[in-house]
Amino acid sequence: MKLLRLVATLLFAAVAVLPAPTFAGGGGRTPKPVVSIENPGKCVAPAEEMRRNHMEMLKHQRDRTLRQGIRGEPASLNACIECHASKRTGSVLGGKDNFCESCHSYVAVKLDCFECHQPKAKFKAAGLKP
Amino acid sequence: MATLNPRHEEGLFYLLAAIGGLVSALGVGAALYMEHSGHVVTGMNNQIVWGLPHVVAIFLIVAASGVLNVASMGSVFGRKLYKPRAPLSGLLALAMISGGLAVIMLDLGRADRIMVAATHFNPTSVFGWNVILYPVFYGVVAVYLWTMMERRMYPWMKVAGFATFIWRIILTTGTGSIFAFLVARQAYGTALLAPMFIIMSFCWGLAVFLVVQSTMYAWNGLTLPPLVLQRMKNLLATFVAAVLYFTIVLHLVNAYFARNIAFEHFILFDSEFAGAFWLGQILIGTLLPLALLLNPATAAKSLWVNVAALLVLVGAYYQLYVFIIGGQAFPLDIFPGYDVKSSFMDGAVDHYSASLPEIILALGGLGIAFTMTTIGVRILHFLPQDDLAELEAAASATD
Amino acid sequence: MNAPDRNPRRAFIAAAGAGVAGLGFTAIAPGLHLMAVASEANAAARPAGTAASPAVRWGLLIDATKCAPGCTKCIDACHTENGVNEKLPDARQASQWIRKIELVDRRNGKKTELPMMCQHCAKPPCVDVCPTGASMKRADGIVLVDRHTCIGCRYCMMACPYKARSLVHVPLTEQNPEVPRGQGCVESCTLCVHRVDKGQIPACVESCPEGAMIFGDLNDPSSAIAKRIASVPTTQVRSDLRLNQAVRYQGI
Numbered sequence: 001m002k003l004l005r006l007v008a009t010l011l012f013a014a015v016a017v018l019p020a021p022t023f024a025g026g027g028g029r030t031p032k033p034v035v036s037i038e039n040p041g042k043c044v045a046p047a048e049e050m051r052r053n054h055m056e057m058l059k060h061q062r063d064r065t066l067r068q069g070i071r072g073e074p075a076s077l078n079a080c081i082e083c084h085a086s087k088r089t090g091s092v093l094g095g096k097d098n099f100c101e102s103c104h105s106y107v108a109v110k111l112d113c114f115e116c117h118q119p120k121a122k123f124k125a126a127g128l129k130p
Numbered sequence: 131m132a133t134l135n136p137r138h139e140e141g142l143f144y145l146l147a148a149i150g151g152l153v154s155a156l157g158v159g160a161a162l163y164m165e166h167s168g169h170v171v172t173g174m175n176n177q178i179v180w181g182l183p184h185v186v187a188i189f190l191i192v193a194a195s196g197v198l199n200v201a202s203m204g205s206v207f208g209r210k211l212y213k214p215r216a217p218l219s220g221l222l223a224l225a226m227i228s229g230g231l232a233v234i235m236l237d238l239g240r241a242d243r244i245m246v247a248a249t250h251f252n253p254t255s256v257f258g259w260n261v262i263l264y265p266v267f268y269g270v271v272a273v274y275l276w277t278m279m280e281r282r283m284y285p286w287m288k289v290a291g292f293a294t295f296i297w298r299i300i301l302t303t304g305t306g307s308i309f310a311f312l313v314a315r316q317a318y319g320t321a322l323l324a325p326m327f328i329i330m331s332f333c334w335g336l337a338v339f340l341v342v343q344s345t346m347y348a349w350n351g352l353t354l355p356p357l358v359l360q361r362m363k364n365l366l367a368t369f370v371a372a373v374l375y376f377t378i379v380l381h382l383v384n385a386y387f388a389r390n391i392a393f394e395h396f397i398l399f400d401s402e403f404a405g406a407f408w409l410g411q412i413l414i415g416t417l418l419p420l421a422l423l424l425n426p427a428t429a430a431k432s433l434w435v436n437v438a439a440l441l442v443l444v445g446a447y448y449q450l451y452v453f454i455i456g457g458q459a460f461p462l463d464i465f466p467g468y469d470v471k472s473s474f475m476d477g478a479v480d481h482y483s484a485s486l487p488e489i490i491l492a493l494g495g496l497g498i499a500f501t502m503t504t505i506g507v508r509i510l511h512f513l514p515q516d517d518l519a520e521l522e523a524a525a526s527a528t529d
Numbered sequence: 530m531n532a533p534d535r536n537p538r539r540a541f542i543a544a545a546g547a548g549v550a551g552l553g554f555t556a557i558a559p560g561l562h563l564m565a566v567a568s569e570a571n572a573a574a575r576p577a578g579t580a581a582s583p584a585v586r587w588g589l590l591i592d593a594t595k596c597a598p599g600c601t602k603c604i605d606a607c608h609t610e611n612g613v614n615e616k617l618p619d620a621r622q623a624s625q626w627i628r629k630i631e632l633v634d635r636r637n638g639k640k641t642e643l644p645m646m647c648q649h650c651a652k653p654p655c656v657d658v659c660p661t662g663a664s665m666k667r668a669d670g671i672v673l674v675d676r677h678t679c680i681g682c683r684y685c686m687m688a689c690p691y692k693a694r695s696l697v698h699v700p701l702t703e704q705n706p707e708v709p710r711g712q713g714c715v716e717s718c719t720l721c722v723h724r725v726d727k728g729q730i731p732a733c734v735e736s737c738p739e740g741a742m743i744f745g746d747l748n749d750p751s752s753a754i755a756k757r758i759a760s761v762p763t764t765q766v767r768s769d770l771r772l773n774q775a776v777r778y779q780g781i
Binding site (some may be wrong): 243255471 | 617618619620621623625628629630631632633634635636637641645654656657658659660661662663678679680681682683684685686688689690691692694695696697698699700701712713715729766767770781
């Protein structure tokens with residue numbers, strides 16, 4: 001029973017500590033994401049829709065492309081990267097200023113795309129070793 | 131009643147639970163390290179794709195369903211001697227399958243995607259079937275335990291016991307079929323593996339049960355009734371002999387086919403696995419235990435029966451090591467009749483040595499099973515309570 | 530960035546044709562053939578927005594008699610095209626999408642070399658055993674791994690009769706944007722699906738200086754590959770398994 005009490009105490013402690021950063025979000029302890037659109041007005045959908053649905057669009061496109069072989073769809077991750085990669089670093093990842101990473105680190109949503117996909121745009125990636 | 135001072139006894143329990151918990155936590159830590167660095171930190175490679183973690187995990191999963199046999203003997207086959215042992219057998223089954231599944235899942239290349247295995251199902255995959263078999267196994271065993279431990283549920287005990295028995299046979303068929311359904315491997319790809327895994331599970335599960343039961347009796351200052359010991363050691367000897375029988379048939383069939391002679395020669399005589407087979411699996415895991423269990427002088431003593439059970443478990447490790455690692459180390463025969471060579475180990479025997487993270491992960495699986503068992507027997511009532519008079523009567527009636 | 534320079538290859542064919550008499554002539558004819566196949570594939574480029582067709586079955590024919598000993602041009606081209614370049618301390622853990630196998634016939638000592646890769650089976654064991662359905666066959670017969678659902682269990686590696694698959698053992702950062710691949714997932718030859726969908730031929734076929742590889746639609750009787758298969762004896766490796774691979778070999 002001692003063990004149970006110990007486990008319960010630990011659980012309570014964990015629950016009490018974990019949400020702290022979320023509460024602090026409004027107060028400004030966590031910096032707001034910096035989203036700079038370097039090529040405005042060319043997106044496949046209005047910004048409002050992209051913010052809400054980009055993950056669904058990418059998911060459906062990825063299944064159609066990979067499983068059915070449909071190419072040239074508007075919602076393409078490579079097309080996102082070409083437009084949104086930082087002009088300075090050539091990537092959508094790397095820091096708080098980079099397009100994908102800025103929001104995803106702010107909302108603490110794991111970004112799994114780039115475990116496999118290349119986060120650098122071709123205009124930069126072309127200069128790298130193959 | 132207890133020989134240990136109650137305060138020392140409680141301390142010892144916490145110590146054991148802490149050690150078990152620590153080993154489990156280290157195992158999870160090793161898995162996180164493997165996931166962070168990639169499988170480059172393991173001894174596994176593109177030829178030997180399953181390593182030590184799989185040896186230990188498959189042992190735990192096979193033994194988990196086998197240990198339930200003790201319960202089935204009581205509820206399905208009506209053996210009075212086994213009925214008081216059914217709850218402990220259910221607990222051990224849950225503990226061991228948890229340890230085994232944890233290792234399998236934590237070793238995945240993308241362990242973070244384990245939910246994908248639940249949301250995407252391929253009906254033609256034996257692994258896919260297992261994804262269904264395991265959770266249902268938890269369910270039926272839990273219900274079975276409930277019918278045994280809750281008086282109002284007693285009437286359902288026999289039904290639940292029967293369902294559990296059927297399901298565990300299906301489950302082990304599924305485990306054996308993981309290998310039986312591999313079309314191109316010399317070491318696998320035979321339907322014999324499904325029944326062989328079932329008999330292996332009977333054997334290893336009973337060995338685990340005997341060791342745990344003796345430990346619990348000793349802990350409580352009790353000795354196992356000689357009648358119980360005698361029955362269970364006879365059963366163990368039968369199962370050990372049955373596994374030997376399947377092993378002989380498997381190798382005979384393989385050696386009979388010209389296409390498999392090279393592999394049989396490799397695994398039995400000309401490789402690092404030959405020693406593990408003859409010394410580990412046959413001598414330590416089969417012949418020695420059989421001698422101890424059949425010789426009246428040693429078979430009457432609880433100590434030697436337990437030694438025999440432990441040797442069976444050591445032999446089980448070697449058997450799976452030879453089967454899983456040895457089977458992959460031998461090159462695929464892609465071009466029969468040709469000697470082949472490439473940069474990708476074609477035609478070459480591979481060597482495997484487990485790295486530290488793998489060893490810790492594998493031990494972690496044993497740690498999880500150990501911790502669950504230790505805490506389980508402490509919190510709930512699992513010590514078998516024999517009605518000796520009734521046993522004697524039953525024994526004289528059946529003998 | 531990734532296509533090997535084509536001029537040296539042409540120069541090699543020309544040199545082979547001019548210099549080494551017997552071998553050279555056999556090499557130059559398929560070399561010309563190769564160009565014809567390439568343009569044929571270009572003509573078949575699928576328009577954007579349309580799915581791969583089950584009427585098509587992409588395949589390869591590899592003439593092992595033309596495969597030059599010691600030549601690794603197809604392997605280099607594949608691994609450059611697909612960004613398979615990670616160097617690991619233990620080479621057995623590194624990915625190989627295509628490899629050169631040296632065969633010696635035990636009966637008479639006859640030597641053969643050939644490139645081995647995913648055979649793109651019609652009944653692929655890797656697809657049967659995959660628990661999540663990540664291992665899949667496209668309508669046009671190309672066998673792929675969906676890395677979005679691959680959990681890295683390696684059961685497909687156990688099941689593949691050709692040892693065609695590799696597990697990515699390390700984190701990757703320098704992928705080709707058109708060829709995503711990453712740690713913990715299993716991968717294999719994609720038949721250069723990203724090129725085929727653009728109407729190009731696979732990198733290995735394009736790179737072969739001997740013209741030993743033909744790529745095309747097995748279902749189209751007028752295609753070069755189908756004509757060749759109809760006219761010369763070709764084999765599927767381990768045909769006893771009845772998996773009906775799309776990769777065929779000549780001269781083994």
